Amino acid sequence: MLELAKIRSDKEEVILRLKVKNFHNAEEIVDKIIVLDEQKRKLQKELEEQKAQMNLKSKEIGQFMAQNLKDKAEESKQDVAQIKEKTKELESLLKDKEEELQKTLLIVPNLPHVSVTKGKSAEDNEVVFQSSELPKLTSNSLAHWDLCQKYDIIDFELGNKITGSGFPVYKGKGAKLQRALINFFLDNAYASGFNEMQVPIMVNEQSAIATGQLPDKDSQMYFAPLDNFYLIPTAEVPLTNIYRDEIVKQDSLPLKLCGYTPCFRREAGSYGKDVRGLNRLHQFDKVEIVCIDTPEHSYAQLEFMKEHVASLLQKLELPYRILRLCGGDMSFTSALTFDFETFSAGQNRWLEVSSVSNFETFQSNRLKLRFKNSDGKTQLAHTLNGSALALPRIVATLLENNQTENGIKIPKVLVPYTGFEIIN
């Protein structure tokens, strides 16, 4: 959620940057917020003045009663009754304004960082890095879904039976490969200074609102209505919510967390070849990294996170590229996002395996996550997160790019984790 103070003080800039994100009716909505805010404050002032009077009178009554001056007390009671009617009216008006203001604020996306270009869709993203060599496969090479079947390591049909499409069963070396990757990612995150957490994979409504999944992505999350819990679409939600309603000390920053969780996404509206095999699942595994930092350091931290993610892909010997997302392709909550994609040789296409973002104060404003700065003042912190990494597409690329006549070769760094060098 944008900070009201920012909208108030830099209205024109806010509108301009919202347009970079292709947010429609930016002027209208911003104007509406400013008017609502003004009206709200006016009402609030009036109401508080009335209440101040009421409090004064009430105290007076107390004193009169103590002195046994019943007449005077009765007189004051009459006064209060009058004031009270007024406050009731003002109260309901104020409540309406506040609700409307809040509702409007919640639908406004985060402002993109000044470096973000407008752009309409994923096609306008800027490639900021690309591995020099892309793998070439022989003509009889297979896509990963065929390889999974050939070596019997991931069974999509079986998942259909147990749950439904998008819930594969990992078997034998396929299951071990999952476990290996999770441990590999966690160990590397730890080496980069991220503190490992094991968190709930269901969250309450408040948590989902605080990190911005609600109300924006309501239909994309699985929901358990009996308890009003949401299955997490990413570990970002529980990890970041650890610090909801917290005021941390500046010298404890940056806070760096990581965690492995399964992730659940309904992916309503997806179809076609994009969802084939491991490309898009309803349940998948991911190691997430989360940072909480000061506004001054958050962009340096973002760079650090990018380097961490890049190092993982390098160690796994996977060809990758880094995209700076344009305004049109960025998420609702993000100020600056870099996507990492690996090149999947069997499908001859790039697959997104990580997204690293700075949310600035957009989440912390909802989370009420603040820090005490060196002046002793509380200030909203910046939150950042990134996948490091999401497993399915890494597995897809690994399988496709490393296929040989004798089987699928496991990257060297993973062998200590898998305990085998080849899937055959």
Next chain:
RNA sequence: GGAGAGAUGGGUGAGUGGCUGAAACCAACAGUUUGCUAAACUGUCGUACCUCUAACGGGUACCGGGGGUUCGAAUCCCCCUCUCUCCGCCA
């Protein structure tokens, strides 16, 4: 699932109608003392919003959440949520 107890500031915990935004202690921070550490002493020590001033300031709200009674609620009443204990069930 059944029965009971509870929810107060960073923590422990007092507070059953006005003198309580909230005692006391601990923690934290600043200072004094000190060869160092420790101890002792002094002071500071919630959050949000509104408003004013150059600045000190003033106001409102918040004692799990919502509603009610009352001139006045942390305190009384109702509803909800959550936590804990015991029993049952169980990984």
